[in-house]
Amino acid sequence: MNRRAPHAETPGRNAPGRFRGPFTRWPRGADAVLAVAIFLPTMLLEGGPGDTMVVRPVSEILHPAVLLFLVAGAALYRRRSRPVAVLWVTLAAWAGTLGSSHSALGGMVIVALYSVGRHSDDNRWGPLGIVAAIASLTIDGLLLSLPWSDIVFGALVMSGAWYLGRRLRLRAGRAARRLRDQAAEARRIVTEERTHIARELHDVVAHRVSMMTVQAGAARMVAAEDPQGALEAMAAVEEAGRQALDELRHLLGVLRPDSERDGLGPQPGLADLPRLVAEVREAGIDVSVTNGIRDPLPARVDLSAYRIVQEALTNVLKHSGPRTHAHVHLRDERDGLTIEVLDDGRGAALQAAPVAHKGPPGHGIVGMRERAHLLGGSLDAEPRPGGGFRLTAHLPVKGETT
Template identity: 80%
Template sequence: MNRRAPQDQPPGRSVPRRFRGPFTRWPRTADAVLAAAMFLPAVLLEEAPGDAMAVRPVTGILQPVLLLFAVAGVALYWRRRTPVAVLCVALLAWAPTLGSSYSTLGPIVIVALYSVGRHAEDNRWGPFGVVAAVAALTVDGMLNSVPWGDIAFGAFVMSGVWYLGRRLRLRAGRAARLRQEQAAEARRIVTEERTHIARELHDVVAHRVSMMTVQAGAARMVAAEDPQGALEAMAAVEEAGRQALDELRHLLGVLRPDAERDGLGPQPGLADLPRLVAEICEAGLDVSFTNNIRTPLPARVDLSAYRIVQEALTNVLKHSGPRTRTQVHLRDASDGITIEVLDDGPGAAFQALPAAHKGPPGHGIVGMRERAHLLGGSLNAQPCPGGGFRLTACLPVTGEPT
């Protein structure tokens, strides 16, 4: 069993939503603003004596150079769709200006390198782009007599931004694969649980049909000598038949189970809970049990209620350990029954452990919630504010699979 409830955790247990910056929320607008922000400094700023920056007179900019700057800046808008092409455009626009006062496209090349690492599908182009950018930076530095230390620092920045983008892409890919694996595991658990539920209901229907056969045979044998007894037996057959049809309709609403069954005979219900509680207490759990349900329950609800209590108690025993005080309350509700399992153990802290310290994932809350949903009900499980864990299930009597 596992107390983690993927995807549909209740509000009390939801994790804080990840921060989403403008490049995630409005990618096209953010890229347009970025392109303009990189284009304007490249056009308006130039190096001044003493490693300072000065504003370049707009009237003194050559038209071909302005065209190169515009092409390189506008290309940044497509840095997500075609990052390699954007880097090539930036390098080609930078090349004619190397060694001159117009060689200010380095920041645009840096952004293009990051985009290649972050968004390029083919990994091979990244190193080639870094080598080409570093070569252009080296040529520009040598033509402008830039110290080798500054050239090396620029080369480090260029290679570093590409590597950063690549690492972010790899991390995002791993996160996406993890989400897919978790979703696939949740679907597998739900499918397996539905099959298990259908198999149990199959046994319920088979048991009722067997009872109908026995009662019909008894009615035939006593029909001549005891007509009243035969009528009572046939009335029991009629009632069992109605219940069997009701359970069969619900069974088909779940799914068509495999023909293989775990065994013959009736499935457990709420009447078997005292024996289950006694077994759990023998295992070391301190359980107090109250059953205030007075309404007769359909077999499917009776069975699912038993299984939910069984899995909840097993969950407490596994994650909180023996000597944990546990309360199990069952009561009638307006349209069905309510099940509440409350413990004071430290099992909620299990969720904070690293994945390497956890055992293989079990059905736990996923399976219990699926049982409740198949009856048209709901299940909520979350840690209590003062410690411990609370599980509440609402099972309608007349619900249908959802």
């Protein structure tokens, strides 16, 4: 049971307010900017005295090697969709400049190696690309008489770029699997909860039909001797039929897999609330109830209201600790019944646990919200500013007319 369980239909969406950088928000545009941002310095700048960078002479900028820069830079635009091909294009372009003053494609190779680690599912190409890149770096360093420390440092940077991309890809994969698992679990909970609701509603409808059968039989037996009694019995049959049809409308569309029936007895309602409260009090929770319900409730609403209160109090019992005070407030409103359950416990994020009370097992917020939604209502749950938790459910009472 998780008091902060998300809606079942939105498990995979990004959390509100989560930061999304330009490479996530506008991937194509960001890659184009990245390619230009790497190409321009590669074309315009070269190494100067004392590890400085100076602007290339115009004659150097117009050198044919700049075409290789352009090809490698353009390839970076496809670094997400074709990361392996981009790596080999940049390596080939770099190979054509090794040992010359235009051997400046190491930065593009680093970006390509990162892209292979980040966006390629084939792990074979990353190590091969690192070997090829380090070999090119070593050849370039020997031809230009670079210090071995520079070559080793460059090799570490290239290896680190690929490793960083791979780690980010693995982490993203785990996050995606976690979201899929959460979505599957939410769907499983909804399906199981609908099974329980279908079973309970089926029993309610069966009860109404049984009443109709008894009343109709009584009317038939007394029709000749007591016409007025027969009329009253048939009026009761009509009312029970209307109620049964109203309940049946909410049963349609709820899938009920074939399974063993384990709840053939009468279903509980708010009339059983004192017994439930007594059980919770015996477990160490101080519970108070304000019952503002004046009119009888339809059977489906009465049952769902009881289950929601039961699940909410079980939540308090299991997760808020002893000596916690909980208050259940039931009130009639013009368009339905409102249930509010408050507690002053810790109200922390919780893990799933089975319900302690007798009856079908609950699934926290997901299950209670599913009950409310099937009746056309709503359910909200949130921590209270001063500590504890608040659960508010609204259940429509009026059914559709026949």
